[in-house]
Amino acid sequence: MKYADLHSHTTLCNHACGTPDEYLKYAQERNLAFFGVSDHIPWPVGYDSEVRMKETEFPLYRQIVRDLQKKAAGSGTEVLYGIELDYVPGRMDEVAKAIENEPFDYRIGSIHYVSFGFDDEATLPLWESEGPDYVWYTYADLMCEFVNSFDFDIMAHPDLPKKFALYPSDMNRFHKRLEEALKVAGEKGIAMEINTAGLRKKVHELYPSLEILKMAKAAGMPLTFGSDSHAPEDVGADFDLARELAEEAGYRSILTFRNRQPVELPFS
Numbered sequence: 593m594k595y596a597d598l599h600s601h602t603t604l605c606n607h608a609c610g611t612p613d614e615y616l617k618y619a620q621e622r623n624l625a626f627f628g629v630s631d632h633i634p635w636p637v638g639y640d641s642e643v644r645m646k647e648t649e650f651p652l653y654r655q656i657v658r659d660l661q662k663k664a665a666g667s668g669t670e671v672l673y674g675i676e677l678d679y680v681p682g683r684m685d686e687v688a689k690a691i692e693n694e695p696f697d698y699r700i701g702s703i704h705y706v707s708f709g710f711d712d713e714a715t716l717p718l719w720e721s722e723g724p725d726y727v728w729y730t731y732a733d734l735m736c737e738f739v740n741s742f743d744f745d746i747m748a749h750p751d752l753p754k755k756f757a758l759y760p761s762d763m764n765r766f767h768k769r770l771e772e773a774l775k776v777a778g779e780k781g782i783a784m785e786i787n788t789a790g791l792r793k794k795v796h797e798l799y800p801s802l803e804i805l806k807m808a809k810a811a812g813m814p815l816t817f818g819s820d821s822h823a824p825e826d827v828g829a830d831f832d833l834a835r836e837l838a839e840e841a842g843y844r845s846i847l848t849f850r851n852r853q854p855v856e857l858p859f860s
């Protein structure tokens with residue numbers, strides 16, 4: 593079985609640790625066929641700037657990945673050049689323009705914000721004042737807008753609002769709305785991500801739930817695996833659990849990407 597970990601970070605984002613070499617070392621020790629670097633994008637400029645590289649650091653990011661690709665050449669672990677971008681309503685033209693000629697192997701699309709960064713512990717008082725319903729339903733609405741309006745390859749951690757184990761009053765309402773986004777994603781060939789970082793958070797679960805993963809399968813979405821590692825030892829973590837969940841939902845393969853073209857890696 594060839595595994596691809598397509599979701600990892602570097603210290604350029606100001607909330608990760610470890611050197612790129614250390615991440616690669618874990619990728620190789622865990623026999624990953626593909627290791628993708630996908631740090632947080634610096635655009636739109638000024639957006640959530642404390643937890644991402646500056647625009648002026650972007651050439652350094654590109655160089656870090658290119659250097660790692662050279663180091664890994666011939667080792668059995670292929671390093672990929674990815675990016676994790678956020679949906680920022682009203683500012684996606686700036687993002688599209690900034691990356692239109694950048695030769696990423698893939699683009700990960702994420703939502704970490706409603707009107708506040710809901711996956712940041714510091715916003716728990718806002719969770720309290722606005723309520724979980726607001727966070728979850730707004731998140732699903734934004735995901736619908738995102739898949740309809742922007743070109744990306746992988747939908748990251750689709751039920752991220754469960755991070756702190758705070759739930760909406762009507763999960764069915766969330767599922768119905770998210771399902772609309774998954775259908776569009778399926779038509780566009782956007783992959784669903786099983787993200788193992790949830791196991792390391794208060795919720796102690798993979799993202800997404802089995803129910804959402806089954807919806808993604810029914811919608812025709814292919815699948816990727818990501819550790820969302822912000823520390824070297826998390827690279828490739830818990831992929832056997834991810835595979836169990838994938839198989840339970842009916843998946844028989846995952847994808848990796850080169851130059852934004854999907855490559856299928858069958859289970860077995």
Ligand SMILES: [Zn+2]
Nearest residue numbers: 601605607632
């Ligand atoms: Zn991060």
Ligand SMILES: [Zn+2]
Nearest residue numbers: 599600676820
């Ligand atoms: Zn991430």
